[in-house]
Amino acid sequence: MSVIGSFIEERRVDAKFQSRLNELQETEQVIVERLIQCLSPSANTLRELIRLAEEIAARESRSLLDVLSAEKINQLLEHSSSKKERQRLIRQELEQQRFPKLHKLHAELNQCQTQLLNDLGLRLELPRDLEGDTLSLTISAKTARDFERQGAKITELSTHPALARIFSLLKGDF
Amino acid sequence: MPPARPSYWPQRVFVTRDASDDALTQRVLSRLGDVEVVHLDRRADPVTETDFGADAANDASRFDLGKRTLLLTRHEGGWMERCPAGSGNLVCCNLWTVNPGEGCPLDCSYCYLQSYLKRNPTLKLFTNIPDMLSTIEAAANAEPSRLFRIGTGETIDSLVWDPLTDLSSELVPLFGRLSNALLELKTKTALVDQLVDLRSEHNGRTVVSWSLNARVVTEREEVWTAALEDRILAAARCVEAGYRVGFHFDPLIDFDGWQDAYRETVDLIFASVPASRIAWISLGTLRYKREMQQVMRERFPKSTVSLGEQQLGSDNKMRYCQPMRLRLLRFMWDSLKERSADLPVYMCMEGASSWRAVSECSSSEDASLVEIISRKGRTDGAAAEGVFLQ
Numbered sequence: 245m246s247v248i249g250s251f252i253e254e255r256r257v258d259a260k261f262q263s264r265l266n267e268l269q270e271t272e273q274v275i276v277e278r279l280i281q282c283l284s285p286s287a288n289t290l291r292e293l294i295r296l297a298e299e300i301a302a303r304e305s306r307s308l309l310d311v312l313s314a315e316k317i318n319q320l321l322e323h324s325s326s327k328k329e330r331q332r333l334i335r336q337e338l339e340q341q342r343f344p345k346l347h348k349l350h351a352e353l354n355q356c357q358t359q360l361l362n363d364l365g366l367r368l369e370l371p372r373d374l375e376g377d378t379l380s381l382t383i384s385a386k387t388a389r390d391f392e393r394q395g396a397k398i399t400e401l402s403t404h405p406a407l408a409r410i411f412s413l414l415k416g417d418f
Numbered sequence: 419m420p421p422a423r424p425s426y427w428p429q430r431v432f433v434t435r436d437a438s439d440d441a442l443t444q445r446v447l448s449r450l451g452d453v454e455v456v457h458l459d460r461r462a463d464p465v466t467e468t469d470f471g472a473d474a475a476n477d478a479s480r481f482d483l484g485k486r487t488l489l490l491t492r493h494e495g496g497w498m499e500r501c502p503a504g505s506g507n508l509v510c511c512n513l514w515t516v517n518p519g520e521g522c523p524l525d526c527s528y529c530y531l532q533s534y535l536k537r538n539p540t541l542k543l544f545t546n547i548p549d550m551l552s553t554i555e556a557a558a559n560a561e562p563s564r565l566f567r568i569g570t571g572e573t574i575d576s577l578v579w580d581p582l583t584d585l586s587s588e589l590v591p592l593f594g595r596l597s598n599a600l601l602e603l604k605t606k607t608a609l610v611d612q613l614v615d616l617r618s619e620h621n622g623r624t625v626v627s628w629s630l631n632a633r634v635v636t637e638r639e640e641v642w643t644a645a646l647e648d649r650i651l652a653a654a655r656c657v658e659a660g661y662r663v664g665f666h667f668d669p670l671i672d673f674d675g676w677q678d679a680y681r682e683t684v685d686l687i688f689a690s691v692p693a694s695r696i697a698w699i700s701l702g703t704l705r706y707k708r709e710m711q712q713v714m715r716e717r718f719p720k721s722t723v724s725l726g727e728q729q730l731g732s733d734n735k736m737r738y739c740q741p742m743r744l745r746l747l748r749f750m751w752d753s754l755k756e757r758s759a760d761l762p763v764y765m766c767m768e769g770a771s772s773w774r775a776v777s778e779c780s781s782s783e784d785a786s787l788v789e790i791i792s793r794k795g796r797t798d799g800a801a802a803e804g805v806f807l808q
Contacts, residue, residue, distance in 0.1 A: 303725040343727045345672070349741055373731065374739045377771040415775045416744030 247277040255287040264294070275312045282321040283331045293331075296338040311341075349374075349418050356406040356413070363404065364397045370410070377414055423451070426523035426642045427582075428488035428541060430454045432464045436492050440545035443490045446582045461491050463538040477536055478716035484539025485523060493517075493544035497553040501572065513602070515572040518550060518585055519543040522575045524606055525641035527718035528669055531573065533710040543579060551592055558599040568593075571604025571627075578607050586612050594621035602627055602664065606643040608652035617659040625697040626656045627664030630687070632679035635671055639721055646683065654690040662695050668702030668766055670746040672726055672738060677749060684753045693758035701750050702766035704728060705737040740772065747776045 245253070252262050268276055279285065279293060297311040311317075320333045340347045353370060360366050369380040381398070385391045401407055412418075431453055437443050438457065447455060458464070465484045501513040521531060521541040544550070558566055570576045570589070580586050586603065590613065593601040601624045603613075613626060628649045631639075636646045644652070653663045665687060670680070687696075704726065706714070714724045728736040737743065747765060754763050765772060 299725050303722050343729075345742065346727050346729070346739060349739070371740075373729075374741055375731070375771075376740065376769075377775060414741055414744075416741045416746075416748055418741065418745070 246273075247280050248273060251280050251287075251290075255290075257287045261287065261291050269309075271309050272307075272312075275309055278321060279312070279334075282327070283334070284327050285331055289331055289335075293335060293338060296335070296342050300338065300341050311338075345418075349413060352418065353410060353413055356410045359406040360401065360404060363406075364401055366397055366401055368407075368410065371414070374414065377411075379410065424642070426485070426525070426578075428453065428523070429486045430456065430488070432456045432458050432487065432489045432491075432540070434458045434461050434489070434491040436461075437490050437545040440490075440492070442543065442545040442547055442583055445584065446488075446490060446543065446579075449582045458489075461494075463540045464489055465540045466537060476716070477532075478713045481532055481536070481539045481713065482717065484521060484535070484541060485525060487540045489540045489542045490545050491542060492546045493550070497550045498557055498568070501569070512567060514566055514568045516550060516554060516568055516570055517544075517573050518547060518570055518583075519574045519579065521573065523578060524575055524643050526606075526643070527639040527641075527714055527721040528671075528704060528706060528723050530706055530710070532713045532717070533707040534573070536709075536713075543583065547583075547585065547588065551588060554599065555592065555596065558596045562598055564598060566599040567602065568599060569602040569604055571602065575605050575607060576603035577605040577609045577613075580609050580612055584612065587616065590616045590624050591619040593623040594619045596623060599623065600625060604629065604664075604666065606640060606649065608644040608648040610652045610656055613661065614655055614659045620659075620661060622660070622662070625662050625664050626653070627666060627697075628653055629666045629668060630683055631667065631669075631671070632673075632676060632683055634673070634675075634679055639718070639723060646686065650686050650690050653687075657691055657695045662697040663691060664696065664698045664700075666700045666702070666766075667750055668700060669704035670701060670750060671704050671723060672742060672746060673722070676746070680750060681753055684750075684757065688757050693761055696758075696761060698762040698764060699754055700764050700766050701747050702768075703738055703743045703746050705735050705767065708734050708736055711736060743768070744772060744775050747772065751776050 248265050248268070251257070252265060257265070265276070276290075276294070279290065283289070285293065294308070297308055300306070301308050301311045316337055317334060320330060320337060323330050323333065325333070357368055357370075360368055366381060369382075371378055381401075383391075383394045383398075385394060427450065431447065431450065433443060433447075433455060435457060447453075456464070463484075465480055465487055470483055497516050499515050501515050519542050521535055521539065522529070523541055554566075554568065577586065589601055589603075593599055603624060604627045606629050610626065613620075613624075630636075630646065630649060633646050636643065643649075653665075656663055667680070667683075670676075673679075704723065705728075708730055711724050714721065724736075726738070727742065728738050731737055738746070747768070751763055754761055763777075765776065768776075
């Protein structure tokens, strides 16, 4: 029995996904078999990886084979980490390709948050799902002096370039 | 002489018994000419209720079938409703909606009707139009100090059926007689001959508006609609006939090169339409219910709209995250305001934080928007003149 055939039999593959797997072209079968062998994914995980790859392929007028056999994916399949970790890395790579602008936005926001944490020790919370224009900051203090020190940091925060950048990113300036 | 038959006219018409003698039914059937007509004893959606076999096997094929099927029936229940966009935390533009029918024969890949009318996909025209007209008149007369801005383009294109119904010829003169109501006819067609003929009857109480987009979106995603230039030419003809016009950039879509593409459409508008004759321009970004994504992909396999960077929101709708939306909205807002700082521009389906970010003021601080946005809609405000009077 083929690798894909065994996968369908062993995992709980629903009829729709089963039919998609059975429709794969011969060259596509080879790369999907490699995903199965290198990652041992659940049916849901494999379906999600293929869905992401198909959407990238459709948007960029590429083939599924082209997306899944790219050099970066190949490197991750051969990565020395655990299968679970490889699954995570490949999914992350495909999500970056599927949502490139969103990825760039999150990366820059994270960078600014990290800079504020390193420079001032303050952890800013972004609006949930980036919906809204309000940043939150939780301050803990055991003494009045602690509050005084935090107050000074907040004054520094208010003029920090990373804070200004976060506000401008949230307004769509990226 | 009957009008030329557009490709989107229905192939099959169902008529409920109670509607069969109505004037609109007779007019539509005579103008449709040679078309299969089926009479129904009760009001039900024919595409949902009838066994069409493989032609209606899933949501996508049922919707396709609905696009080719017309039901002529009487409307039951209320005619005037608040635009549903005013719900939740969204800033409302204070529009009332009146629907002379349901469903649109034009076929845009992103159209929300694909989920909204999933269970009732048959195109519908309501034949008791005199009831609709008297409802509007009674509502306006009952509250003479309130301004009513009423649109007919929520679940139907306001002009697409006009060659069959002559509905504009009844609506425009009615609003021309009402001192406290403004009609908005919203369309993606260029069917304005009848509006031009009504130049002496509209009395400045009808705004004709067009849904516009970037050329590439119009050409790839909006099947059966008028070309971009034809819509703007139609707007210019309406301006020449004394109407004010509106434009709706909705949905704004993020794609490679969107800035240049949307700037081209803005340039086209201002090359043909003076800013002083523009009543309002609205902006909205792509959004649709999650369940619609599959239908879009099945019905429009070449469309890349559903492959953009929209994500699922807490309201179960797919949309761009707020920073991506603001990028689109701010670009359009600034492009329009550069042309005319006083242009009334507003955003549809956005909350207060988007207003703050894009317009750098709240919706209630911009005088030109007060009467569009205000729920009060008083007739005694100076701003009202800007919106209601020529």
